[in-house]
Amino acid sequence: MPSRSIRLNGTTVQADYESAGSGSSQSSEQLLDWLRNRQSQRGPRFGCGLAQCGACTVLLDGAVTRSCVRQMHTVADGAEIRTLDGLADGRRQHPLQRAFVELQAAQCGFCVNGMVMGSLGWLEGRIAAGNTAVPTEQETKDFLSGAAPDNTRNYLCRCGTHTRIVAAVRAAAKEMTG
Ligand code: FES
Ligand code: FES
Structure with a gap:
């Protein structure tokens, strides 16, 4: 199983993810599934799954990203991801x-x-x-x-x-x- 080192809400996590194929035919787990199923992030949600509604939005290296259509193998090693789960500063809401x-x-x-x-x-x-x-x-x-x-x-x-x-x-x- 391939792996990446990712900064998730300020913490470095090892990102293992499902992947198949290679080169231009490679496909892998969606970032949304990885966040929800492997990292217990409950902010990003599955709405349309087609990049049409915004329910799955996270910030990836500061860029607004629809995680339902972003495959894990396209997320760079060392990438920084922010989710709603990490938005508050301790007990202080954003x-x-x-x-x-x-x-x-x-x-x-x-x-x-x-x-x-x-x-x-x-x-x-x-x-x-x-x-x-x-x-x-x-x-x-x-x-x-x-x-x-x-x-x-x-x-x-x-x-x-x-x-x-x-x-x-x-x-x-x-x-x-x-
Ligand atoms: S779930 Fe609708 S844009 Fe991703
Ligand atoms: S979809 Fe129900 S509050 Fe926006």
């Missing part, structure tokens, strides 16, 4: 987590992993690029729908709580950029 709770942005909660981790990658990317303005309501809607120039992926909420999700993302952005 601003995004607090905002989602305080503004009751979730109904069933299934989409929340993607909403939070996708927003995290988006907001951190803006801040790293020197944009410390709180995103406008329209910018946030464009981000969630995949229409923003710096994000072409959409995030689905089957319960239709997008209005509160937009408010939560903007409230967290205010704290992250303040």
Whole structure:
């Protein structure tokens, strides 16, 4: 069984994974399955399995990644992965987590992993690029729908709580950029 050394939420873990074939015909376990089944990560979720909904989102070397379609053999040795499970700083929740709770942005909660981790990658990317303005309501809607120039992926909420999700993302952005 092939193996990689991966930094998962700040801890180095040995990543054993199922793989078959070699070269261009190689295929292997999806990153989402590896995270949930081998690393007990419960944040990323299986929604569509087709990179269409965002429920499985994690950050891979800082990049927003849909883990349901990312095969383990394509994850580099030494890669850094962040999941919702590791987002809080000890008992202190991340601003995004607090905002989602305080503004009751979730109904069933299934989409929340993607909403939070996708927003995290988006907001951190803006801040790293020197944009410390709180995103406008329209910018946030464009981000969630995949229409923003710096994000072409959409995030689905089957319960239709997008209005509160937009408010939560903007409230967290205010704290992250303040
Ligand atoms: S489960 Fe990965 S994008 Fe839907
Ligand atoms: S809160 Fe149910 S899918 Fe978003």
